[in-house]
Amino acid sequence: MKTKHLRLMQRTYIILFFGFMYLPIAYMILFSFNESKGYALFTGFTLKWYQSLLHNSSILRALAVSIEVALVSAVVATVLGTAASLGIAGMKRTSRLVITNVTYIPVVNPEIITGISLMLLFVAYQRFAADVPWLPDTIMGMPTLLIAHVAFNVPYVIFNVSPKLRQLDVHLYEAALDLGCDPKQAFFKVILPEISPAILSSFLICLTYSIDDFMISYFNCGTVETLPIAIYSMTRRKVSPEIYALSTIMFVAILAVILISNAAEGRRYRRDLTAQQQAQM
Numbered sequence: 001m002k003t004k005h006l007r008l009m010q011r012t013y014i015i016l017f018f019g020f021m022y023l024p025i026a027y028m029i030l031f032s033f034n035e036s037k038g039y040a041l042f043t044g045f046t047l048k049w050y051q052s053l054l055h056n057s058s059i060l061r062a063l064a065v066s067i068e069v070a071l072v073s074a075v076v077a078t079v080l081g082t083a084a085s086l087g088i089a090g091m092k093r094t095s096r097l098v099i100t101n102v103t104y105i106p107v108v109n110p111e112i113i114t115g116i117s118l119m120l121l122f123v124a125y126q127r128f129a130a131d132v133p134w135l136p137d138t139i140m141g142m143p144t145l146l147i148a149h150v151a152f153n154v155p156y157v158i159f160n161v162s163p164k165l166r167q168l169d170v171h172l173y174e175a176a177l178d179l180g181c182d183p184k185q186a187f188f189k190v191i192l193p194e195i196s197p198a199i200l201s202s203f204l205i206c207l208t209y210s211i212d213d214f215m216i217s218y219f220n221c222g223t224v225e226t227l228p229i230a231i232y233s234m235t236r237r238k239v240s241p242e243i244y245a246l247s248t249i250m251f252v253a254i255l256a257v258i259l260i261s262n263a264a265e266g267r268r269y270r271r272d273l274t275a276q277q278q279a280q281m
Contacts, residue, residue, distance in 0.1 A: 025251060028244050028247055028248065029244075029248045029251070030042065031241065031244050032049060032050070032241060032244035032245040032247075032248045033045050033046060033047065033049075034046070034049075034241060034244075035048075037240065037241055039241075039244075049240075049241040049242050049244065049245040050245045050249075052242055052245075053242055053245055053246055053249075056242065058225070058230060059227075059230055059242075059246065061225070062225045062226055062227045062229065062230035063227050065142075065224055065225065065226050065227075066210075066211055066226045066227040066228075067211070069142075069145055069146060069149055069210055069217075069226065070149075070206075070207050070210035070211045071207070072146055073146055073149035073150045073153060073206065073210050074153065074203050074206035074207040074210060075203070076146075076150045077149070077150045077153035077154045077156075077157055077202075077206045078157055078199060078202050078203045078206060080150065080154050080157070081153070081154045081155075081156070081157020081158045081160075081161060081202060082157060082161050082195075082199055082202070084154065084157075084158050085157070085158050085161040085162045085165055086165065086191075088100065088158070088162060089162065089165040089166070100162070103155050103158050103159070104155075106151075106152070106155045107155050107156065107159065111152075111213075111215035111216055112215050112219075114151075114152060114215075114216060115148070115215045115216045115217075115218065115219035115220060116219055118144075118147075118148045118151065118216070118219065118220055119144075119219040119220050122139060122140060122144045122147075122220065125139065126138070126139065126140070140220075140222030140223075141221070141222035141223055141224045142222075142224055144220045144221075144222060145217060145220055145221050145222070145224055145226070147220075148216050148217070148219075148220040149210045149213065149216065149217075152209070152210075152213070152216050153205075153206040153209060153210065156202065156205050156206065156209065157202040157205075157206065160198050160199075160201055160202040160205065161195055161198045161199060161202060163198070164194070164195045164197070164198035165195060168191065168194055168195070172190050172194075173186055173187075173190055173191060176189065176190045197264075197265060197268055200261070200264065201261060201265070204257055204258075204260075204261045207257065208254050208257055208258075211227070211250070211253075211254065212228060212250065212254065213226075213228065214228040214229065214232065217229055218232075227246075227250070231243060231246060231247065
């Protein structure tokens with residue numbers, strides 16, 4: 001009896017979850033191919049809204065900015081976050097716990113607070129730089145956007161790489177040193193290959209968060225417009241099927257990144273499992 005109730009609850013949860021999460025997305029994707037501008041009745045299949053996006057210069061410009069910001073900030077945040085994880089792993093237990101808890105704050109902090117606090121920091125810098133001749137006093141725009149995205153993404157890198165570092169066998173690094181490797185060679189030949197899946201996963205997470213971020217970008221973009229901000233500006237004027245088409249493209253792109261990441265992780269897991277089985281034979 002309990003088993004039947006449990007299965008019923010599980011099925012109900014799955015139906016509600018997929019209904020609330022993915023039914024609206026499916027509805028949006030369907031009406032991105034609608035012939036008319038209405039969103040209550042599907043009148044026919046068309047690709048004209050996707051074609052219209054290709055001739056929308058503001059959308060294409062915002063897309064280019066989003067891709068540039070996402071790639072640059074993801075690379076920088078991954079490098080900084082990995083270096084920070086290595087530093088945290090080498091600390092004593094008390095120091096490591098303190099730094100880890102401090103790193104949690106930006107993750108659980110609402111994005112609007114992070115966005116506003118970074119904006120105030122940049123405004124304060126501009127006021128300070130106005131009195132210093134050799135400092136640039138107009139940085140609002142692409143520089144602040146990149147800095148804000150890097151600051152936002154670094155904690156996620158730390159929380160992806162740090163667990164992998166804790167799983168490492170310290171004796172492997174020490175054995176590499178005993179066999180004649182210097183610390184640099186031991187890191188690149190022993191440590192880096194072991195944590196590379198976590199680094200790749202962190203990069204993809206940063207890439208995804210940067211592409212679809214709105215709140216951080218909105219307060220720190222200056223006159224630069226990213227794709228989420230462009231979509232928001234379009235919805236303020238009028239809800240057009242172009243928004244459905246653009247949102248569909250973003251959803252498919254992010255889904256592709258997730259599937260590629262999972263496939264790469266799955267291949268690596270099967271390869272490691274096969275190597276372990278061969279070693280035991």
